[in-house]
Amino acid sequence: MDLSEYSFVIVGSGLLGSVVAERITSQLGQKILLIEKRNHVGGNCFSEVDKETNIEFHKYGTHIFHTDNERVWKYINQFTNFNSYRHQVLSSYQNKIYQLPINLETINSFYNITLKPFEVDDFLARLKTPLEKAPSNFEEKAISIIGKDLYEAFIKSYTEKQWQVDPKQLPASIFNRLPFRKNYHESYYFDKWQGVPTDGYATMFNKLLSDKKITVLLNTDFFSVRNQLKKNAIIIYSGPIDKFFDYRFGKLSWRTLSFHQETISVEDFQGNAVINYPEKEIPYIRIHEPKHLHPERNYTTEKTIIFKEYSMKDDGKNPFYPILSDDNQQKYDLYKKEADQLKNVFIAGRLGDYKYYDMHQTIEKALDIFETGIAPQIGTIS
Ligand SMILES: Cc1cc2nc3c(=O)[nH]c(=O)nc-3n(C[C@H](O)[C@H](O)[C@H](O)COP(=O)(O)OP(=O)(O)OC[C@H]3O[C@@H](n4cnc5c(N)ncnc54)[C@H](O)[C@@H]3O)c2cc1C
Numbered sequence: 001m002d003l004s005e006y007s008f009v010i011v012g013s014g015l016l017g018s019v020v021a022e023r024i025t026s027q028l029g030q031k032i033l034l035i036e037k038r039n040h041v042g043g044n045c046f047s048e049v050d051k052e053t054n055i056e057f058h059k060y061g062t063h064i065f066h067t068d069n070e071r072v073w074k075y076i077n078q079f080t081n082f083n084s085y086r087h088q089v090l091s092s093y094q095n096k097i098y099q100l101p102i103n104l105e106t107i108n109s110f111y112n113i114t115l116k117p118f119e120v121d122d123f124l125a126r127l128k129t130p131l132e133k134a135p136s137n138f139e140e141k142a143i144s145i146i147g148k149d150l151y152e153a154f155i156k157s158y159t160e161k162q163w164q165v166d167p168k169q170l171p172a173s174i175f176n177r178l179p180f181r182k183n184y185h186e187s188y189y190f191d192k193w194q195g196v197p198t199d200g201y202a203t204m205f206n207k208l209l210s211d212k213k214i215t216v217l218l219n220t221d222f223f224s225v226r227n228q229l230k231k232n233a234i235i236i237y238s239g240p241i242d243k244f245f246d247y248r249f250g251k252l253s254w255r256t257l258s259f260h261q262e263t264i265s266v267e268d269f270q271g272n273a274v275i276n277y278p279e280k281e282i283p284y285i286r287i288h289e290p291k292h293l294h295p296e297r298n299y300t301t302e303k304t305i306i307f308k309e310y311s312m313k314d315d316g317k318n319p320f321y322p323i324l325s326d327d328n329q330q331k332y333d334l335y336k337k338e339a340d341q342l343k344n345v346f347i348a349g350r351l352g353d354y355k356y357y358d359m360h361q362t363i364e365k366a367l368d369i370f371e372t373g374i375a376p377q378i379g380t381i382s
Contacts, residue, residue: 003228006033006215011222012238014043015359016349018208019075019366020236020374025211027370028378032214033229037221040202041209043238044320044350045359047201052263053301056200057290060320061257061309062274063201064293066191067360073193076363080204082195083296087188091276093153100276101188102150103181110150120182138170146180158278161285162311163255163323196293234374238349240319241335249334252354254319259288259307269304284308322354346373 003009008024010017013036021032040046044060064087067073089100098106107123108114115123127147135141138159142151155178159167197204209216217225222239229235237244242252273292277284288307291299314320322328332354339347346369350357357365 001215001217003033003225004230006031006230007233008032008236009229009233010034010236010238012036012043012349012351013038013041013205013209013216014238014349015045015362016238016352016366016369017043017236018205019363020346020370021214022079022208022211023367023370024374025213028375030213030378034209034214034216035220035222035225036216036218039219041216041218042201042205045201046205047197049200050261050263050305053299053303053305055291055299055301055305056294056297057261057288057305057307058201058293059259061259062288062290062293063359064189064194064196065359066189066194067358068191068193069360069364071367072360072363075367076204079207080197080199082193083198083294085196085273085293085295086194087274088186088272089188089274089276090272091154091278093278097275098154099186100154101179101181102146102154103186104184105186106154107150110153117182135172137168137172138174139167141172141175142167142178145175154276154278156278157280158276158285161278161280161283164311164313198294198296232344234344234346234377236346236348236369236374238347238352240351241332241339241347241354244347244352245335245338248338249331251316252328252331252335253323253325254314255321255323256312256314256318257320258310258312260284260310261305261307263303263305265303267302267304269306284310319351321356322350328354 008030010021010032013034017034018041021034024030024032045063046059047056048059049056064085065082091098091100096109098109100106104115104117104120107120124147127149128144131140131144135144139151139156142155156167159170222237223243240252242249268291270287270289273289275287277286286309288309289304290307291304339345348365348369349362
């Protein structure tokens, strides 16, 4: 196959690469070479059907689509419908199940009381040791808001297991991102549009990439074919930014996850898609039961599948979450400066931008790259 005939090369078939590929073919009528090193398209959103039970699962962790962004919602609905699934997370602590984010039900159940919303602040204030100065780290901030008991039960060890870092070393500002509710609202997201693709993420990606002008090369690492590409091809690269520059400023560090599947001979194992396990003694951080993601499907099997999720430092093979430290940020800034100098190369996505993006944010980023970066150049492409 002659790779040098393509003026557009996309690296990575996750949402970033697939949306840009769809836009270029449908709006500009151009041919695309899409290079993917895994044996499937879809990046980390990929879903697959378990052969024994027929249950669809998300191979790289439970993915719930949620957005308030109409432009993104209208765009993605061209390729899939979404079911009515609404995400709710539970947490197991000392063999009891609680609601997450921490809400009035969590507090009442934890302390075995029946507070009303307007009584929560006074109740928590009585449990707190007054701080002499403003909280200077994640732990101090958490305790200043929810008190020591709830923090230690649901957040401290969970954070340590997930990030392998002492929460005292995390900035106080991170706690502001964790929702805390003084009412009984149990929905994890409040976005206007939510759900899981009715026919699964794999089908959605196949539709996104269905145009015959898109050639997908699976099991292929971009770096092994880079020298066969057209010299002035426009490259949209959604792999790790440090690798693109051959780690010239040092390696960025990442956390990764591994998922251990079990098939269990009961119809329903835990009654919910995701349950957190915050206790130190339990090695995994969550159990996923994907059957619950499709309430509209009639899974008739008497069996279910579950996935225990473990968090660990990445060895460079499977980066999931960027580790936000000053050192990593400084390295990323150097790479970004290099990337901004390049003509004809767009580096983006969760690996390219070294940033956690939800799916709707990734789609918006891809639409922006197409509209403001690629489409205006079309007259100049040979
Ligand atoms: C555990 C987890 C759970 C999540 N849950 C949610 C959720 O519930 N809701 C939500 O909105 N978002 C969720 N997200 C975020 C979502 O996964 C991302 O927004 C999305 O996957 C980003 O797409 P991307 O294209 O940037 O990256 P990716 O999906 O990672 O795609 C990048 C692709 O590039 C390929 N690649 C990399 N390097 C090369 C190379 N050298 N050559 C060829 N191919 C290469 C990779 O194999 C990969 O397929 C979650 C993320 C994680 C990690």
